[in-house]
Amino acid sequence: MWKFVIPVAAFVALAVLFAVGLNPHRDIHALPSPLIGKAAPKFDLTDVMDPSRRVDTAALKGQVYVLNVWGTWCVACREEHDELLAIAQQHVVPLIGLDYMDQRDKARQWLTQLGNPYQSVGFDTDGRTAIDWGVYGAPETFLVDGQGRVIFKFISPMTAEVWQNEFVPRIAAARRSGA
């Protein structure tokens, strides 16, 4: 009896382990964010396009918004840029940018040449805001609800599928719950 059960059980356990561990769709570098369900970290930064303007989380209070972390050095950000432009066209939700480890003139050039999907872009000069948000790469995209809580984080370039399947329903749910 055991001679049969143990090898089969071991095989099933290994098969499950490999199915999860070797799944090509799983990003091994994507880590769960401890911020989910918690208050979004505050920041008050200058705008990349216009240093005299502020990008302040306090001003976003009460509305659902998306924070997209990017930088001109980031190849994957270039990859998702057209998708962000398409999302901005839908006017579903304000897109806030966080320009990370970057230079202002390069960022300006990027947004002028490629188009600017953002309502405003905070310029994180020294990476402190990114640390507060637990950012360890780019692009990273956060969804914040009307009560100022982080409800979702997506690591990797944005795609139309991810936007439709992960973001749109959550935005709708956050608005329905009055948050």
Added chain:
Amino acid sequence: MRFLRPTLKLAALLLSSVLSFPVLAAGSVDVYGELENPALQARYEHITEDLRCLVCQNESIADSNVELAADLRRQVREMLIAGKSDDAIFKFMTDRYGEFVRFNPPLTPKTWLIWGAPFIMVAVGAVIIIRVARQRARLPLDDEPASET
């Protein structure tokens, strides 16, 4: 090293590269230099060695040249100078990056499996060895001369 045999030569080469590596690694990263207070410097080294660089996930922020690691080292340094405790610094990091940021996660209900796994493995191995040994002990010794009985 002309008179060394090839294997010895190789061994010497390996040994010298291994010995020189920590020196090179230590020299490569920190831009701010050491903290003035040696006790703080010791805590700084201890903490940065226990924090994972999330960009290159098998390196600590003490070893990594990545910009994020430099930013996190600066954060640790500033918190130490501000008089924060080690626990406060680790909490700052895990609040933002999760338990994964620590190479030595504390023993909590969520991490007991990580800490317990080696002991479980040894226990399972011991059970298997004991069972096999008992089974073998019950087998007749077939090299006993038949004539003695």
